[in-house]
Amino acid sequence: MNPSKVDRSRTILLTDLPNVGPSLAEDLRAIGIQAPGDLVGKDPVELYGRLNEITGTQHDPCVLDIFMSVTDFMNGNAAQPWWAYTQERKNRS
Numbered sequence: 001m002n003p004s005k006v007d008r009s010r011t012i013l014l015t016d017l018p019n020v021g022p023s024l025a026e027d028l029r030a031i032g033i034q035a036p037g038d039l040v041g042k043d044p045v046e047l048y049g050r051l052n053e054i055t056g057t058q059h060d061p062c063v064l065d066i067f068m069s070v071t072d073f074m075n076g077n078a079a080q081p082w083w084a085y086t087q088e089r090k091n092r093s
Helices: 021-028 044-055 061-074 082-092
Strands: none
Touching: 021 044, 021 061, 044 061, 061 082
């Protein structure tokens, strides 16, 4: 969902999360995330690594940016577009 349209009180489905559409929701379910609340306290780097491992594919680093955005949001911060996390991801490398 577009971060500007996210309503925290109505975040029930994975696709209610900022930056998450049907395809990314499917990726999240593949790594054991069934609902937005499952992301609380999770490490986005670990989630990204698990996705790469399960699928046998090195996913685009922007997927990590999205994982950073949704874990940050579910830990109480404002919804941000995924690209707001790109520099932080690059600084971690």
